[in-house]
Amino acid sequence: MTPTRPQTEQEKFGRHRPLTDRDAHEINRIEELSYDLKVREVMVHNVITTSPEVPLASALELLRVNRISGLPVIEAGNLVGVISLEDIVRALQKNELPLPVKNYMSASLVTVKATDSVVEAIKTFSEKRLGRLLVVDENHKLMGIITKGDITRGILLAVQRDYKEEEVRRYRASHLFEDIVSDRTTLVLRYDIKAGDFTHGGNSSSNIKRALLRLGADFQVARRCGIAAYEAEMNLIIHTTHGGILKLEVEPHKITLSTNDDGPGIDDVQKVLQPGYSTATDEVRALGFGAGMGLVNINKCVDKMEIESTPGKGTKLVMRIFIPNETLNGKKAST
Numbered sequence: 001m002t003p004t005r006p007q008t009e010q011e012k013f014g015r016h017r018p019l020t021d022r023d024a025h026e027i028n029r030i031e032e033l034s035y036d037l038k039v040r041e042v043m044v045h046n047v048i049t050t051s052p053e054v055p056l057a058s059a060l061e062l063l064r065v066n067r068i069s070g071l072p073v074i075e076a077g078n079l080v081g082v083i084s085l086e087d088i089v090r091a092l093q094k095n096e097l098p099l100p101v102k103n104y105m106s107a108s109l110v111t112v113k114a115t116d117s118v119v120e121a122i123k124t125f126s127e128k129r130l131g132r133l134l135v136v137d138e139n140h141k142l143m144g145i146i147t148k149g150d151i152t153r154g155i156l157l158a159v160q161r162d163y164k165e166e167e168v169r170r171y172r173a174s175h176l177f178e179d180i181v182s183d184r185t186t187l188v189l190r191y192d193i194k195a196g197d198f199t200h201g202g203n204s205s206s207n208i209k210r211a212l213l214r215l216g217a218d219f220q221v222a223r224r225c226g227i228a229a230y231e232a233e234m235n236l237i238i239h240t241t242h243g244g245i246l247k248l249e250v251e252p253h254k255i256t257l258s259t260n261d262d263g264p265g266i267d268d269v270q271k272v273l274q275p276g277y278s279t280a281t282d283e284v285r286a287l288g289f290g291a292g293m294g295l296v297n298i299n300k301c302v303d304k305m306e307i308e309s310t311p312g313k314g315t316k317l318v319m320r321i322f323i324p325n326e327t328l329n330g331k332k333a334s335t
Helices: 009-013 021-036 056-066 085-093 118-128 148-174 203-214 219-239 282-286 294-301
Strands: 070-075 078-084 111-113 132-136 142-147 187-193 244-251 254-261 304-310 314-322
Touching: 021 118, 056 070, 056 085, 070 142, 078 085, 078 132, 111 118, 118 132, 118 148, 142 148, 187 203, 187 219, 203 219, 203 244, 219 244, 219 254, 219 294, 219 314, 294 304, 294 314
Parallel strands: 111 132
Antiparallel strands: 070 078, 132 142, 187 244, 244 254, 254 314, 304 314
16 A cells, blocks of 8 residues: 655645735735835836937837837926837838827826835826836926836835845844843833824834844744734723823743723723723724723733723733743743
């Protein structure tokens, strides 16, 4: 009987393996880069142009020699149109290549600004279904040209730079505990959270997750901590009068999250631990928050959760995740 070999990952899941949390993290980072990158960073700066009076045959030769598919048309320093290979093909079919470019160019221009984010250019490509976009400044002067290929190359280069920079940051952070000699070393990160600040809600928890990954935390540990931090952060935004403090304390074998606020406090702690119970206002619920699952989600993500609250005085929430056998940078912890 021929022994069966173990299935490969591709055979087990088909052509596409399941999407992991790490995959989602990488996808999110690419999306962030699409918003961070500006059109000027990925566009072609040295643009080959033509004028309205140039014969179409000459424009065609420019396209052929430079292996491009379109030319901006400039007159007296101003952008007045664009001539594409498709336009010239139409002229060729009518034997009208001796005619000037202005007879076939498109004066209806679709442009993007050099200061726009790449994601805005992507949206324009999708809406207009064009092969290229002209890039202009605030005065509508031509600055460059951008294609979908330019965007792809730009994002890939940005991802490469981001990975290299992140690797350096991770290396420095993951060796932090090694370089400090003490009986007990704790890294403390503190964030001031404002009540009602939904615009910045989630920023601090994202920073906490990123810091833990750089310190060398296991991705699942960082994810658990990130979820707990987010729920705790949103609780300060939703339920407090003046906001409060979100604090992260990192030790080689333990992560402690805590929040402190000065009111209004909790009347019945056991009640707020019930799924779906919430004291959020109708206005907050209308924004999509206050479903009453915050503390429930925290409790699922951490190893230990403690709540101390006095009505009218405030609440202290402490959350702990234990890493008993390893330090954050992957080495054995001392016992």
